[in-house]
Amino acid sequence: MAPDALTPLGGTPEDREKAPALIQKLDYQSTIQNYLAAVRYLKTHPVSTGKVGAVSFCWGGAMANQVAVHSPDVLAVVPYYGRQPAPEDVAKIKASLLLQYAGVDEAINKGIPAYEEALKKASVDYKIYMYEGAQHAFNNDTSPTRYNKEAAQLAWQRTISFLKEKLKK
Numbered sequence: 001m002a003p004d005a006l007t008p009l010g011g012t013p014e015d016r017e018k019a020p021a022l023i024q025k026l027d028y029q030s031t032i033q034n035y036l037a038a039v040r041y042l043k044t045h046p047v048s049t050g051k052v053g054a055v056s057f058c059w060g061g062a063m064a065n066q067v068a069v070h071s072p073d074v075l076a077v078v079p080y081y082g083r084q085p086a087p088e089d090v091a092k093i094k095a096s097l098l099l100q101y102a103g104v105d106e107a108i109n110k111g112i113p114a115y116e117e118a119l120k121k122a123s124v125d126y127k128i129y130m131y132e133g134a135q136h137a138f139n140n141d142t143s144p145t146r147y148n149k150e151a152a153q154l155a156w157q158r159t160i161s162f163l164k165e166k167l168k169k
Contacts, residue, residue: 003038005031005063023059032066039071051075051167055159056082058137061100068095076166078159081136084111090118096125098162100139100155102148103132129158 006012008030009022035054042052053076056064061082068077069089080100085093097119101109112128119126131138131151138148139155 001038001042003035005034005060007034031063032070035063035067036071039067039074043073049167053077053163053167055163056080057139058082068093068097071095076163078162080139080155081105081108083108084115087114087118090115090124091122093119093122093124096162096166097127098159099126099128100159101128101130102134102136102138102151103130104134105136108136127162129155131155 004012005026006019006022008027009025013019013022039052039054042048043050052074054064054067054074055078057080059082061079062084063082064077064079065082065085067074068079069085069092072094074095076098077095078098078100081102099115101112103109109130116128131148131154134148134151135146137143137146139152141147141149141152
């Protein structure tokens with residue numbers, strides 16, 4: 001399932017350059033609640049095993065971190081270069097995390113030390129990978145200036161292995 005957070009504003013625009021301005025107009029708490037509703041839906045869907053994971057990128061990576069904070073029903077979360085939750089919220093995380101970060105991403109990476117300290121303090125199951133030399137959005141193959149094929153492939157392999165490990169038990 002791929003929920004479109006911009007649905008309340010007409011959906012993701014075809015011109016992706018317009019998306020950041022729309023994201024700024026979203027009600028943050030309502031957006032989180034919409035993602036939590038998606039987790040509940042997936043957990044109880046008739047063809048579901050009841051095991052739910054989340055993978056998301058950039059702004060969506062930050063939302064994936066928020067799903068981890070706010071949903072006891074999500075079991076595995078993989079935020080790619082997503083802004084971290086507040087350290088005081090980390091103890092609420094019950095999911096296993098696979099954190100994927102770009103080495104060249106100063107704005108996002110400045111929050112990693114506090115996040116990692118809070119994860120350790122709360123005994124959250126997590127793995128963190130830093131892809132040195134890769135830029136923010138390194139997995140976006142539609143952006144030739146940012147796309148890093150080697151980092152993207154390795155991160156995706158790790159993502160699939162992690163999800164299989166955490167959701168197929």
